[in-house]
Structures are given as structure tokens and as C-alpha cells.
Amino acid sequence: DAKTTQPTSMDCAEGRAANLPCNHSTISGNEYVYWYRQIHSQGPQYIIHGLKNNETNEMASLIITEDRKSSTLILPHATLRDTAVYYCIVRVETGANNLFFGTGTRLTVIP
Amino acid sequence: DSGVTQTPKHLITATGQRVTLRCSPRSGDLSVYWYQQSLDQGLQFLIQYYNGEERAKGNILERFSAQQFPDLHSELNLSSLELGDSALYFCASSVGTGPIRGRNEQFFGPGTRLTVL
Numbered sequence: 109d110a111k112t113t114q115p116t117s118m119d120c121a122e123g124r125a126a127n128l129p130c131n132h133s134t135i136s137g138n139e140y141v142y143w144y145r146q147i148h149s150q151g152p153q154y155i156i157h158g159l160k161n162n163e164t165n166e167m168a169s170l171i172i173t174e175d176r177k178s179s180t181l182i183l184p185h186a187t188l189r190d191t192a193v194y195y196c197i198v199r200v201e202t203g204a205n206n207l208f209f210g211t212g213t214r215l216t217v218i219p
Numbered sequence: 220d221s222g223v224t225q226t227p228k229h230l231i232t233a234t235g236q237r238v239t240l241r242c243s244p245r246s247g248d249l250s251v252y253w254y255q256q257s258l259d260q261g262l263q264f265l266i267q268y269y270n271g272e273e274r275a276k277g278n279i280l281e282r283f284s285a286q287q288f289p290d291l292h293s294e295l296n297l298s299s300l301e302l303g304d305s306a307l308y309f310c311a312s313s314v315g316t317g318p319i320r321g322r323n324e325q326f327f328g329p330g331t332r333l334t335v336l
Contacts, residue, residue, distance in 0.1 A: 142324075146262075149307060149330070149332075150329060150330070151221060151223070151309050151311070151327030151328050151329055151330055152262070152309070152311075152325075152327045153221070153327065154324040154325065154326065157324070195262075205250065205252075205267065205274075205275070205313060205315065205323050205325070206252060206264040206267055206275050206277055207252075207254075207262075207264060207325060208264065209261060209262035209263075210261075211261060
């Protein structure tokens with residue numbers, strides 16, 4: 109699975125959009141981008157995933173660049189409950205399903 | 220609530236002892252995964268079972284073993300415990316095991332916090 113690079117930490121004001129970047133310059137054509145988050149020692153929570161098209165669900169939007177070498181997770185209206193560590197994971201969709209978590213981005217939403 | 224349950228929530232034991240952690244996957248999920256999260260190692264994949272059979276192995280020590288039962292619940296057995304085994308242990312489940320496109324999101328339980336004294 110391709111390696112990802114994320115900023116160590118970010119702050120976001122409550123009510124504003126939180127944009128979390130992820131670089132995956134070595135991504136292969138059959139690798140998907142997954143996002144999970146972990147709120148203070150709770151079990152990680154699946155957020156969204158995509159291949160090359162932008163995706164949106166009730167939690168977030170995922171924007172993947174045309175060359176697929178980077179992506180951005182967008183939380184449109186951050187709340188204090190969105191404070192968490194966000195993990196960007198790149199993996200083959202039809203390969204082994206175990207997840208390799210890196211260090212992630214610690215997002216702090218500030219009131 | 221992810222639908223994945225883990226027991227116990229907390230476990231305190233001594234070095235050299237053996238413990239068993241239990242996980243019940245979401246209804247309908249056939250795959251169970253175990254992860255370890257310690258302060259210095261982050262979240263690490265240990266092992267995966269699919270419908271009772273071992274499917275993938277990660278950084279699991281020989282002192283650790285797991286199994287998945289016919290009712291699909293899983294147990295992680297940790298033996299000859301050392302101080303360094305203190306960690307959060309998470310179980311996750313998914314519908315598929317990898318080959319099913321689009322059905323591989325993993326849903327995590329609340330974890331078991333193991334403290335070895």
C-alpha cells in the first residue's frame with residue numbers, strides 16, 4: 109500500500125470548514141483513499157473513501173486531485189465533537205483488507 | 220455505536236499471566252480484525268479472520284493467538300504477558316475480506332484497555 113503524508117496537527121474554528129490534506133504521491137491506479145478518525149482513545153471511525161472522483165456523504169467530502177497524488181478531507185462545518193486524529197490510508201480495494209494507520213493529523217476544533 | 224462489542228472494557232493483570240479478549244462483530248459481518256494501539260507504536264494490525272479462518276497476519280507476537288468461532292465472535296488470547304503489552308486492543312469487523320469491492324469499510328469496537336503491572 110502507498111505511503112501517506114499528513115500534517116501532524118491543525119486547528120479549526122468551530123463552525124468553519126476543516127480542510128485536512130494528505131499526500132500520497134506513490135499511489136497506484138488501483139489504490140483507494142480511505143479516511144478514518146479516532147476521537148480520544150475510542151475505536152477508529154470510518155469517514156469516507158474514494159478512487160478518483162470526489163465523494164460526499166453525511167460526514168464529509170473527499171476531494172482527490174486529478175493526478176491522484178493528493179487529497180483533502182473536508183468537514184464542512186466543524187464542531188467541537190470533530191476534535192480527533194484523522195488518518196488518511198491508501199490501500200488496494202481488492203487486496204488484503206487490514207488497515208495501516210500512520211500518525212495522522214490531530215485536528216483541534218476551537219470554540 | 221458501531222455495532223461491534225468488546226469485553227472486558229478494562230483489564231488489569233500481572234506479568235506472566237494470560238488473558239482473553241472477546242469481540243462480537245456487527246450483525247452480518249464475516250470478517251474480524253484485531254489491532255493494538257500503544258503509546259509508542261500507534262495503531263497496528265495484528266490479525267484477521269474471515270468466516271472462521273485466518274485470512275491475514277500482521278505484527279502479532281507468537282505469545283498472542285486468536286480464533287473466530289462458528290457464531291463469528293472472536294477471541295484474542297495474550298499469554299506470558301509483559302509490561303510492554305499494555306495497550307488498547309481494538310476489534311473491527313467488515314462485511315467483506317477484501318475481494319468484495321466497496322464493502323470493506325471496517326467498523327471498530329470501543330476497545331479493551333489492558334494494563335500489565
